[in-house]
Amino acid sequence: MSVSFDKSETRVNLMRAFAGESQARNRYTFAAGLAKKKNLQVIQGVFTFTASQEEQHAKVYYNLLEKLSGQTIGIDGTYPVDIFPDILQHLRAAQHNEYQEWDHDYRHFAEVAKGEGFEEISHTFSSIADIEKTHGDRFGRFADLLEQGKLFVSDVECKWMCLNCGQIIDATMAPAMCPVCKHPQGFFVRWEMAPFE
Structure with a gap:
């Protein structure tokens, strides 16, 4: 039906999605501020x-x-x-919200768009839904x-990367302080979880 x-x-x-993505961006920015305060x-x-x-998703929806x-x-x-008050709650809430968008909201929006004859918009909703699942998985893994x-501790030796200077350390625990740039342990991430290997 067209x-x-x-x-x-x-x-x-589309406007609901734009509003949701815009709010998610702000919630995550606020949560990032709390994480920074907690080192x-x-x-x-x-x-x-x-x-x-999320900002880019909002832009895609808005442009449509x-x-x-x-x-x-x-x-x-x-x-x-x-x-x-704590980061774990923020991570779990973000995980839940991303899965809600993936499995419920955007899947439904894609079906409606397809039924109304908007194939490209349906595809966009489906594609962004898949990205939201990735976001939920990411938040869940860190949680x-x-x-x-x-x-900052592993059962086996692994690579740790300082997000500030890029130093890579092989150890079962991220160092308390980066030996190169002297930034604290909070800057270290497992190599396989770094955004850019």
């Missing part, structure tokens, strides 16, 4: 890295609304309030390590 874009549910879903710069980096990607420039789209929606007390 529907006029300016009367479609797809345009409303967990690696977690700060995870939140900042993901916030940047260009035909309606100058108009106002009313939406309803529910959005989480994730204000927690697991933090919860298990293994964020």
Whole structure:
């Protein structure tokens, strides 16, 4: 069934997605600030890295609304309030929210867009849904390590990279301080989890 874009549910879903991505970006930026205060710069980096990607998702959704420039789209929606005192709660909430977008929201939006005859928009929703799963997996992996007390400790020797200077250390534990740039342990990440190997 082909529907006029300016009367479609797809345009409303695009605005919902834009609002959700915009809010996620801000929530992650706020969580990054808390991580920095707690000297967990690696977690700060995870939140900042993901916030940047959420900004790009928002931009993609917003640009798909260009035909309606100058108009106002009313939406309803529910959005989480994730204000927690500790980083683990932020990681778990982010994991949950990303999986919600992946498995429920964007899959549904993709089906609606396809049903209304907007194949490209349907594909965009599906593609970004897959990215959100990756985000959820990432937040979950860091949450697991933090919860298990293994964020800076490994059962076997592995490579650790300082996110500040790039120094790589082979050890079962990230050093308390980088021997090169003197930044604290909070800057270290397992090599295989570094954003750029």
